[in-house]
Amino acid sequence: MILSNTETVPGKQITRFFGVVSGSTVRAKHIGKDIMAGFKNIVGGELKAYTELIAEAREDAVGRMVREAESLGANAVVNIRFSTSSVAQGAAELFAYGTAVTVE
Amino acid sequence: MDTQVELGVRLGISLALLVLAYFTGAAVERRHYASIRKRELRWRSLPAITFxxxxxxxxxxxxxLITGSVVISVDYFKRFLAGLRAIFGGRIKAYESLLDRARREALMRLKQQAVEGGYHAIVNVRLETCRMANAGNSESIAGLEVLAFGTGVKLLNAP
Structure with missing residues (x-):
């Protein structure tokens, strides 16, 4: 599966369109991580636990999108976009979407 | 009398936190900028373009597809300063530098992923910023997330 956020796959031709595919996941933060982050909130700096949590969740969302594209018979997803939104306090939705296509 | 003692203790804790945050926050920021500049120099030859x-x-x-992301938080002292600024209005330098650090860090992580993946360049680079709220307290910011993403390309005629 070729993934790209450009409108075509560079160096290849799109032969068939399958439409929008998407994947999303909603994650809540771990309470222990929240305490550590509370400390980091005083001294400043990167919240590594959150970075990892979000990166992992985003990979999950991309994975779901890829599975949807596979089930349609596509071999690439182009023009991928990401969006993050806070659905509730302490929880975030990671959303990935794009267009499933066949490229040659 | 008791309330006076309690008030004193609370003020003391706040002051101690401010002093602690003033020194650690500045040190953390200095170290981070040094590390960002070092990596920016090292990967200057890898083009990341927004075309x-x-x-x-x-x-x-x-x-x-490649991504790089970071969640970063501002220190207690700067948050206090920003709170004051919100009363009088004007530029909040503390948050400007926070966002600057986060964006540059995310870009460097994107480039690192490109290097690890064996790509020669990155096209259609996009940056997205999202605010993360604390559980149970929507007023306080837990951190800012910056995501950088783009399409890594391997080239025959590597620039």
């Missing part, structure tokens, strides 16, 4: 498609002169053999 929506590949320049016509490039011969692409392979491409793939």
């Amino acid at each position: 929506r498609s590949v320049p016509p002169s490039w011969k692409v053999t392979e491409s793939g």
Whole structure:
């Protein structure tokens, strides 16, 4: 599966369109991580636990999108976009979407 | 009398936190900027462009989606300063530098992924910022997330 956020796959031709595919996941933060982050909130700096949590969740969302594209018979997803939104306090939705296509 | 003692203790804790945050926050920021500048120099030769498609002169053999992200938080002292600023209005320098650090860090992580994936360049680079709220307290910011993403390309005629 070729993934790209450009409108075509560079160096290849799109032969068939399958439409929008998407994947999303909603994650809540771990309470222990929240305490550590509370400390980091005083001294400043990167919240590594959150970075990892979000990166992992985003990979999950991309994975779901890829599975949807596979089930349609596509071999690439182009023009991928990401969006993050806070659905509730302490929880975030990671959303990935794009267009499933066949490229040659 | 008791309330006076309690007030004193509370003020003391707040002051101690402010002093602690003033020194650690400044040190953390200095170290972070040093590390960002070092990596920016090292990966200057790897082009990351915001064009929506590949320049016509490039011969692409392979491409793939790459991402880099970071969640970063501002220290207690700067948050206090920003709170004061919100009363009088004007530029909040503390938050400007926070966002600057986060964006540059995310870009460097994107480039690192490109290097690890064996890509020669990144096209259609996009940056997205999202605010993360604390559980149970929507007023306080837990951190800012910056995501950088783009399409890594392997080239026949690597620039």
